Amino acid sequence: MIEVLTGSPLNTIQDLGRPRTMTLGVSRGGAMDSAALKLGNLLLGNDIDTAGIEVVFFPFKIRFHADQAFAVTGARGVARLDDEPLPPDWAAKARAGQILTLHAPANGARSYVTFAGGLDVPVVLGSRSTDMKGGFGGYQGRALEAGTRLAAFPSDAKDMPSSGYGLAHPCDLPENVAEVRCLPAAEFDAFTDDSQALFFEQLWTVTRTANRLGYRLESETPLSLRSPLELLSHGIVPGTVQVPSAGMPIVQMADANTCGGYPKIANVIEPDLRLLAQTQTGRQIRFIRVELDEAVAAIRAEAVRMHELGLALQSARTTLLAR
Known part of the structure; x- marks a missing residue:
């Protein structure tokens, strides 16, 4: 107890x-x-x-x-x-x-x-x-x-x-700038060429409104669409990066809603959501673009790492208790 x-x-x-x-x-x-x-x-x-x-x-x-x-x-x-x-x-x-x-x-x-x-x-x-x-x-x-x-x-x-x-x-x-890997999302091409580049090039600051639902980010230059885009609410998952009309991204986190209607520019890969979760408000992040095969490899590598770590810790615990 x-x-x-x-x-x-x-x-x-x-x-x-x-x-x-x-x-x-x-x-x-x-x-x-x-x-x-x-x-x-x-x-x-x-x-x-x-x-x-x-x-x-x-x-x-x-x-x-x-x-x-x-x-x-x-x-x-x-x-x-x-x-x-x-x-x-x-x-x-x-x-x-x-x-x-x-x-x-x-x-x-x-x-x-x-x-x-x-x-x-x-x-x-x-x-x-x-x-x-x-x-x-x-x-x-x-x-x-x-x-x-x-x-x-x-x-x-x-x-x-x-x-x-x-x-x-x-x-x-993350000690300084957290580097967070992500995939382009469904509406990535709906954003201007400049905004696509800025999303990856500029640093984003985690605002005080970051919580278990989502992390709101800020930077100097907002993102913009090529033309106005209206979407019906559709499925989203933790890691989805949405961009409201103000042009500042929101990264959906663990308690994210299951649907939303904002355009999606990227999806943070599962192993790197923890880096966002451990980034304090006021700290900065940078998005790193990866392709699907790289994301799958990272997920598999994380699973293998946890499996091997579990075996190593079990062995260490047994050895220490035997002394």
């Missing part, structure tokens, strides 16, 4: 979401940085889709009411178990009564706390993720408030090396 000590309207329970429900008009949802959530689960021997806590508002504190193995991944902030600092991308075991504190990150925007066995909350439409728009999933369909108590499922992976363990080289996060 854990107790949340700091409330926020932004910190929620997330797994990998509901991709199969988008045809029903239900957002995919899930962790904004899915790689960080997967890593946290791999460190603990969980399935990669196991539910944990996505932390966006800091400081974040929880108290453990029972011995519990956990991991902290994602954004680079100072994490402490009581007064003991934890390295980034690290798993450890807490004793009953200890407090985990995550401080505001210097790099990255979202941290993830995962637990051996995963959080025991109901499965709704095939997922334990919180859908804030629909008010379901996660813990009572809402953000985690101070005083919320959560249980973890029993796990065979509660054994943990006494000093904890983690990655010697933590996962990369």
